[in-house]
Amino acid sequence: MTRNKSNQLTDGEQSIMEVLWKNGEASVRDITDELSKEKQTAYTTTQTLCKILAEKGYADFRKEGKAFIYIPKITQKEARQSALTSMLNKFFGGSPKVLAQHLMQETDIDLDDLEALQRKVDQSKD
Numbered sequence: 120m121t122r123n124k125s126n127q128l129t130d131g132e133q134s135i136m137e138v139l140w141k142n143g144e145a146s147v148r149d150i151t152d153e154l155s156k157e158k159q160t161a162y163t164t165t166q167t168l169c170k171i172l173a174e175k176g177y178a179d180f181r182k183e184g185k186a187f188i189y190i191p192k193i194t195q196k197e198a199r200q201s202a203l204t205s206m207l208n209k210f211f212g213g214s215p216k217v218l219a220q221h222l223m224q225e226t227d228i229d230l231d232d233l234e235a236l237q238r239k240v241d242q243s244k245d
Contacts, residue, residue, distance in 0.1 A: 127202060136198065169187065169189050
């Protein structure tokens with residue numbers, strides 16, 4: 120039985136997208152060098168993940184000489200929205216209310232944070 124390919128970002132893909140969002144564009148070598156500052160990363164691994172990002176529609180690329188330059192096709196905000204929508208649908212029946220209740224029960228959200236959220240809710244009603 121084959122596994123369905125997810126359109127969501129894996130941790131490795133997310134790390135690459137963070138580099139692209141930060142820099143606007145980057146070569147595979149530049150991405151590998153940036154990621155290796157935190158954890159040793161193989162060039163070929165970065166190259167493969169960049170190709171997957173292009174296939175998923177998260178990034179585009181152009182060739183400059185022998186180098187491939189990757190460019191984000193979606194913003195970080197769009198990626199967050201997509202991930203949140205997927206999580207809402209998968210774990211909370213598509214209900215932001217159920218998610219909010221879960222966060223209130225399972226996290227150490229404090230009164231100041233709740234009041235700030237309420238102000239945002241009140242502002243969105245205007």
